[in-house]
Amino acid sequence: MSRVAIQDQYPDEFSHCYGCGRLNRHGLHIRSYWEGDEAVATFAPTAYQIAVPGFVYGGLIASLLDCHGIAAAAAAQLQAEGRTIGDGPVPRFVTAALRIDYLKPTPLGPDLEIRGRPKALQGRKVIVDVSLAAEGVLCARGELIAAQMPESMNLGHGRP
Amino acid sequence: MSRVAIQDQYPDEFSHCYGCGRLNRHGLHIRSYWEGDEAVATFAPTAYQIAVPGFVYGGLIASLLDCHGIAAAAAAQLQAEGRTIGDGPVPRFVTAALRIDYLKPTPLGPDLEIRGRPKALQGRKVIVDVSLAAEGVLCARGELIAAQMPESMNLGHGRP
Numbered sequence: 001m002s003r004v005a006i007q008d009q010y011p012d013e014f015s016h017c018y019g020c021g022r023l024n025r026h027g028l029h030i031r032s033y034w035e036g037d038e039a040v041a042t043f044a045p046t047a048y049q050i051a052v053p054g055f056v057y058g059g060l061i062a063s064l065l066d067c068h069g070i071a072a073a074a075a076a077q078l079q080a081e082g083r084t085i086g087d088g089p090v091p092r093f094v095t096a097a098l099r100i101d102y103l104k105p106t107p108l109g110p111d112l113e114i115r116g117r118p119k120a121l122q123g124r125k126v127i128v129d130v131s132l133a134a135e136g137v138l139c140a141r142g143e144l145i146a147a148q149m150p151e152s153m154n155l156g157h158g159r160p
Numbered sequence: 161m162s163r164v165a166i167q168d169q170y171p172d173e174f175s176h177c178y179g180c181g182r183l184n185r186h187g188l189h190i191r192s193y194w195e196g197d198e199a200v201a202t203f204a205p206t207a208y209q210i211a212v213p214g215f216v217y218g219g220l221i222a223s224l225l226d227c228h229g230i231a232a233a234a235a236a237q238l239q240a241e242g243r244t245i246g247d248g249p250v251p252r253f254v255t256a257a258l259r260i261d262y263l264k265p266t267p268l269g270p271d272l273e274i275r276g277r278p279k280a281l282q283g284r285k286v287i288v289d290v291s292l293a294a295e296g297v298l299c300a301r302g303e304l305i306a307a308q309m310p311e312s313m314n315l316g317h318g319r320p
Contacts (some may be wrong), residue, residue: 005293008263012261013213014208014212016213017210017217017218018210018211018219018220019218020217027208042263044168048176048178048185049178050176050177050178050184051177051179051254051313052174053173053315054254054315056180057177057301058222058255058258059178059179059181059220059222059223059226060178060219062219062222062226063166063217063220063222063223064219065220066219066222067219092209092212093213094211094212094262095218095262096261096262097259097262098258098259098260099259099260100257100259101259102258105310105313108254145168149212150265152265153212153215155213155214156211
């Protein structure tokens with residue numbers, strides 16, 4: 001398992017993401033690690049990131065699966081190029097589609113366990129199965145379609 | 161168009177949602193209004209809610225579509241019961257599934273225009289078409305399956 005977080009290898013100009021950018025001071029700082037065929041992450045929600053008292057907010061779950069799935073896509077792309085996490089900048093993907101089934105209410109308290117398994121590389125796209133569990137119980141699962149970032153999104157400026 | 165926000169009619173114990181709860185001091189405070197056959201909302205992202213500089217964070221878009229779609233489902237259920245927003249507590253739905261297609265990068269700057277149109281009431285579920293636009297340009301669209309909140313989520317305590 002790589003001890004370098006995938007998101008920490010994004011180029012500086014693409015490291016401002018609210019979900020996972022190391023340069024976003026206000027963000028969630030999601031950190032994903034590559035384990036050879038899937039990415040793994042853990043996340044500890046804060047007390048106010050809830051839907052109703054005692055249960056984690058679904059929009060946070062979507063955010064976690066989004067940034068984590070994007071990282072998994074980037075790692076799969078790197079691996080397909082014969083590279084490894086830590087050997088240089090990681091390609092930046094964006095989300096083309098996200099589908100989530102919320103299977104059970106996600107309890108607030110335990111660390112959340114997030115997995116992303118790339119299952120297909122199709123040109124500029126990578127399709128990733130994503131899931132989120134709490135104490136080993138699967139709470140949400142879905143699929144993310146990641147696309148390599150279009151050049152139109154590289155404005156080359158800005159810092160939150 | 162009702163001038164009472166749907167979310168402001170949720171019972172107190174279900175008004176702590178990070179996305180739309182009036183009692184969550186840290187939350188996004190999404191506010192949705194019913195227009196007879198669809199719910200509408202606007203939202204102004206802050207400078208740090210971005211994916212890359214200049215473009216809105218996809219996890220925020222998911223959060224907006226989620227809370228807004230849930231509000232639309234609740235309003236449709238009320239209307240089916242012959243009630244109107246403002247005449248008493250609104251039933252609390254939760255998200256069973258959320259599918260989003262991100263059609264274009266969403267620019268940071270203009271207010272976001274969010275719509276939710278319920279298209280089917282099926283027992284305890286409501287299916288809602290959701291969309292998000294900026295300056296009239298459709299940036300994301302999707303579908304939400306809302307389910308009436310199971311009794312197991314009513315812990316009857318907690319305040320973020």
